[in-house]
Amino acid sequence: MKQLPFKLGIHPINWVGEDVKEHGADTTFEQIVDDIQALGLTGTEMGRKYPTDVTELKKALSIRGISLVSQWKSVLFSDPAFREEELAAYRKHAEFLKEMGSTVISTAEVGGSLHFDPRRTPNEKEVLRLDEAGWKSLAEGLNLAGEIAQEYGLKLTYHHHGGTVVESPEEIDKLMALTDPSLVYLLFDTGHAYYGGADPLTVLRKHYDRIAYIHLKDIRQAVLDEARAEQADFVTCIRKGVFTVPGDGCLDFSPIFDELMLRNYQGWAMLEGEQDPATHNPFEYARNALQFIHTLLSKEAGNRP
Numbered sequence: 057m058k059q060l061p062f063k064l065g066i067h068p069i070n071w072v073g074e075d076v077k078e079h080g081a082d083t084t085f086e087q088i089v090d091d092i093q094a095l096g097l098t099g100t101e102m103g104r105k106y107p108t109d110v111t112e113l114k115k116a117l118s119i120r121g122i123s124l125v126s127q128w129k130s131v132l133f134s135d136p137a138f139r140e141e142e143l144a145a146y147r148k149h150a151e152f153l154k155e156m157g158s159t160v161i162s163t164a165e166v167g168g169s170l171h172f173d174p175r176r177t178p179n180e181k182e183v184l185r186l187d188e189a190g191w192k193s194l195a196e197g198l199n200l201a202g203e204i205a206q207e208y209g210l211k212l213t214y215h216h217h218g219g220t221v222v223e224s225p226e227e228i229d230k231l232m233a234l235t236d237p238s239l240v241y242l243l244f245d246t247g248h249a250y251y252g253g254a255d256p257l258t259v260l261r262k263h264y265d266r267i268a269y270i271h272l273k274d275i276r277q278a279v280l281d282e283a284r285a286e287q288a289d290f291v292t293c294i295r296k297g298v299f300t301v302p303g304d305g306c307l308d309f310s311p312i313f314d315e316l317m318l319r320n321y322q323g324w325a326m327l328e329g330e331q332d333p334a335t336h337n338p339f340e341y342a343r344n345a346l347q348f349i350h351t352l353l354s355k356e357a358g359n360r361p
Contacts, residue, residue, distance in 0.1 A: 060353075061320050065099025065125055066092055066327040067271065070301070070338040072105050073330070074128070075171065076294050080105075080333045085116070091339045093120040095346065099324050101162065102127035110155045124156040125324045126213070126269065132174075133197025134167035134190040134221065146201045154208040159324070160269045161205055162243055164215040164222070165194055171219055171291050181289070186221045194221075195234035202239025213243035213269040218251045219290025225254035232263055242266040246307055247273030247299050247328065251280070257311050264315075270325035272345075274305030299330040301341045303348030310352055 071088045073079030085105040092100055100122055107113045117124060129149045132138040146161075153161060166172035168184035176184075186194065202212040214235075216228045228249075232242065244267045249256040260267070276298055283293045293299075302309050316325075327345050329336065 060317075062270075062316065062322050063099055063324045064097060064327070064349075065101075065123075065324055066095065066097050066342055067101050068103030068105065069101075070327070070329045070331075070342060071333055072103055073294070073332075074104060075291050075330075076332075079294075079331075080338075083333065089116060089120050089122060091342070092122055095339070095342055097122075097327075097342075099123050099125045099326065101125055101326060110152065114156065124153070124158050125326070126158055126160045126162045127153055128162045128164070128215070130166045130172055131163060131197065131201065132165070132167050133201070134165055134186055134194040136193045139193070139197050139200075142197065143200055143204065147204050150204055150208040150210055153210060158210065160211045160213045160241070160243070162215050162269065163198070163201065163212050164217050164220060165198075166220065167194070168221040169219055170289055183219060183221060183223075190221075191230065191234060195231070198231075198240050199236045202236065206239065211241050211268045212239065213241045215243040215245060215271075216248055216252065217245070218248050218293070223248070223252040225249075225252065225259060227252075228254070228259060228263070232266055237266055240266075241268035243269045243271065245271040245273065245328075246302075246309070246312060247271070247275055247305075247330075250275050250307060251293075251298070256307065257315065260312060260315055264319055267321070268323055270316075270321070270323065271328050272302050272309075272325050273328040273330060274300045274302050274307050274309075276300055276304075277306040294330060295332075297331050297336070299328070300336070301327055301329040301345035303345050303352075304329075304341065309349075313349070313352060 068088050071080050071083050205212040216222050222231050246256040249259045279296050279298045
């Protein structure tokens with residue numbers, strides 16, 4: 057493959073679901089990291105099948121030439137009553153990632169979410185959007201968490217995410233405007249941008265100076281259209297197969313890669329599919345995505361003067 061200026065890894069969510077627990081329930085940690093090694097990729101995120109002991113995890117990854125780049129951290133900063141305990145938990149999270157040699161903390165607000173907010177009840181049907189007080193509290197909490205991340209040589213990268221209060225392009229813009237650019241960065245996710253109603257390329261261009269981490273995923277338009285017609289919630293959309301790997305959906309990755317090459321992005325980008333591994337073999341889909349990227353870059357190189 058043509059050498060990229062940035063580092064390409066893969067998320068274990070391709071093998072084991074994080075939001076849909078039955079996806080990959082019988083898959084082992086060893087199978088995931090053996091596949092990652094066989095794909096020739098050198099970066100991963102933390103997954104729920106990964107050992108949590110630092111020494112054990114370091115050994116298992118290092119013998120395969122893989123680095124732990126990040127780990128998701130849910131936060132509930134929109135409610136000031138949770139701030140102190142959330143910041144204490146964030147510090148522990150940062151300590152673990154520092155020990156693992158990671159560089160960024162994938163961070164997302166769960167307040168208001170149907171699936172992630174511990175205060176919600178099963179009979180509720182909609183994400184509760186933030187009021188102005190909630191936005192203010194969220195921004196203050198993220199700035200404080202960003203300071204903690206910096207203490208450990210890490211960057212807080214905010215993950216705009218389907219089914220949460222920072223999902224639409226307007227919400228991404230507002231979060232970026234309210235937070236300190238020296239403390240809060242953006243995790244740019246192509247699939248979640250489109251799912252939330254944005255044009256991924258527009259998000260990339262508008263907020264490039266804040267982007268410190270990337271997730272590359274694709275969308276099946278027909279599945280998204282069906283899910284929208286049924287008013288399906290986020291987790292139901294995953295079960296339906298709305299997400300897939302780059303090259304298997306409707307997104308145009310050519311201008312996205314052009315922009316990243318033009319800007320000389322040098323951080324990590326993770327391949328993601330987030331679909332049922334029983335019907336979408338993770339290794340095969342990842343291999344196809346890598347071939348797609350190779351073909352895309354080869355065509356673009358041939359078109360340049």
